Amino acid sequence: MKFNLDERSKKTVYIGGLxxxxxxxxxxxxxxxxxxxVWVNNVFQVLMPFVIGFAIAxxxxxxxxxLExxxxxKLPFSKKAIRNISAIIAVIFGVVIVGLLIFVIGNQMRDSLDQLLANYDDYLKTFEIFMQDTLNFFHIDQAEMQSILESSEDLLGDLLKNIQTYAPTIFNFGLGFISLIIKVLVGIIAGVYMLMDKERFIAQFRKLNQAIFPSKVSTFFEDFFPVLRRxxxxxxxxxxxxxxxxxxxxYVGLELLGISYAPFISVIVGVTNMIPVFGPFIGAIPGIFILLLVEPIQALYFAIFVFVLQQFDGNILGPKILGDKLGIPSFWVLFSVTVGGxxxxFVGMFIGVPVFAALYYLTKQFVDYRLAHKPTQEDTEI
Structure with a gap:
């Protein structure tokens, strides 16, 4: 028996099935x-060199x-030769910049850690005196606190005695680091090839897009990917x-305040600031811990300074640099960071914002398209 459906019924069946x-x-x-x-993580690990290569390109x-x-x-070479030279030099330039940053930051962190370890005993005595004064000020039972401290010392001793149990983990970390180096090297080579044949990859993507999707959908995707790139x-x-x-x-603020290990702490704050919303507070935790050992009052000054710095970044500097380029309200930034994390x-906390911004753009386009075919529309922006 053959059923003949009108266009409205077909559309209803299609929407219901979807x-x-x-x-x-x-x-x-x-x-x-x-x-x-787990499956996505395994696939990602296999494709890691090409993900790195794509990021470099x-x-x-x-x-x-x-450069091109x-x-x-004006060089007397073919366009392909100029493209290849430009791609290689661009990737070398990027690798050199990143290498210099890692070298400078690594040396600074090594020197600060060496100094911290060299003075660790003195810092620990200073912290013990501070804790003793705090206990006296708040009239806390010293015997109970001493019991807690002794339990902590025993736990640390057991950890040090059984350090050999962590040898396989350390060994695996070393193998993982070597594997990462290999992936980065393969990624650099892949990035060069991607830059050299950029137009070919784009043309192949367009053909695949047009072959899979209807004309309207494929046209939408071609318009969307420049937005995604931006x-x-x-x-x-x-x-x-x-x-x-x-x-x-x-760094400048900590130096003016006379806070110890200003370069080391500033590097941590700067790097963790790449994570939206929570980055400065995550970066403040190691600094507060270090300064509690050095001089507890400095930890208080540093915590206040980081809070003020975060307000400056969130309300003045960040909007000036990023503006409204992401096109999503602050609430959804917080949502994407939380869910991504x-x-x-940490990778999810960083990459979650642009991913959600892209999904937000797609949703907005879909809603606007649907509302355009409705008799009434809301004026509220989503």
Whole structure:
């Protein structure tokens, strides 16, 4: 028996089937989340070199284009040769910059850690005196506190005695570091190839997009990916510049306040500032812990300073650099950082914001499209 459906009925069946499919997909996703998370992590580890290569090509593309169009354009070489030279130099430039940053920051952190370990006994005595004065001031039972301290010392002693049990972990960390170096090297090579054949990859993507999706959908995706590129590029570059400025301001401020280990602590604050919202507070924790050993009053000054610095960054500096480029309200920034961190740790806290901004843009486009076909519309922006 053959059923003939009119256009309205076909549309209803299509929408109903789509809703059912989405509901089943959501149920499957959450019911198998842990399994999917492990699977995604394994796939990500396999593809890590190419992810690194794509990131390098993505960030170094403006440098390559500048070299190709402004510096090497008049060289008596073919366009392909100029492109290859520009791609190689752009990637080398990026690697050198990152290498110099790692070298400078690594030396500073090593010197600070050496100084901290050399003075550790003196700092520990200072902290013990501070704790003793605090106990006396608040009339806390010293015997009970002494018992807690002795238990902590016993726990630390047991940890040191059984350090050999952590040898496999340390060994695995060493193997993981070697594996990471290999992945980075492969990623650098992949990044060079991606830059050299950029137009070919883009053309292949367009063909695949047009072959899979209907014309309207494929056209939408072609319009969307430049927006996606802008979101990620503006966020990464803007946040890096913002964090660099915050790190410099933190260093100058700590030096003016006479706080110990200003360079070391400022590096931590600057790096963790790449994480939106919670970054400065995460970076403040190691600094407060270190300063509690050095001189507890400095820890208080530092905590107040970081709070003021975070307010300056969140309300003045950050909006000036990033502006409204992400196109999402502050609430959704907080939401994306929290959810991203819960799912994928520190990486999720950082990458969650641009990912959610892209999803937010897609949702807004879909809602606007649907409302355009409704008799009444709300004026509220989403």
């Amino acid at each position: 809703v059912a499919f989405i509901a089943i997909a959501i149920y499957f996703f959450f019911s198998n989340f842990e399994v999917l998370k 993505f960030l170094m593309n403006p440098v390559m284009m500048m 169009e402004k510096v090497f354009a 979101i990620f590029y503006d966020f990464i570059v803007g946040k890096a510049l913002d964090s660099l400025i915050i790190g410099i301001i933190c 819960a799912l994928f740790g």
